[in-house]
Amino acid sequence: MSMEQILDAVRAFDGVLELAPAEGGPYPEIAWGDHFFYYAPDGEVPENTQPYATIVTKDYPDDSGSRLGGGRWRLNVHVGRQRFVDLLGTDPRDASADDYSAADVVLPHPVYGPLGWISIVDPADRTMPLALELLAAAHADARTRAERRDRHPST
Helix, strand or coil, rough: HHHHHHHHHCCCCCEEEECCCCCCCCCCHHHHCCEEEEEECHHHHHHCCCCEEEEEECEEEEEECCECCEECCEEECCHHHHHHHHHHCCCHHHCCCCCCCCCCEEECCCCCCHHHHEECCCCCCCCHHHHHHHHHHHHHHHHHHHHHHHHHHCC
16 A cells, blocks of 8 residues: 555545645755644644654654655554554553564554554555554544543633
8 A cells, every 4th residue: 555545544534634744835844745644623733732643754863763765654653552552562661673664564663652653664465454443543532632622621
């Protein structure tokens, strides 16, 4: 499955906001070509909220172990502690990978793994059904958190 197929699937979620920085826009060059997904039915990037999933197309200065670029890309999804344990068999705070560049394998995120994030470099046949399931669950979780915030706004 291609990145476009994942993008099409996520774009079909209700209330999704895709932030896709591009050249000439207000976002730093390092983010150009990447995709950040939020639950935001009003179309505004939520304040004080991280995306629930991202697609990155290149290595970042503090995150180069996946060897991205040249057509390699990585899907990152916040799955939370329990789902992380279910997927990887270890607590997110204790997880690591021998090779963060392995393709089509669920791995702890190289930087945000301790916070319950997983990553998949070049999702394909082995991981695509799971990737789509995780994205749908992350979107639903983000919607639940947003609705809870709306019911109980901070004063």
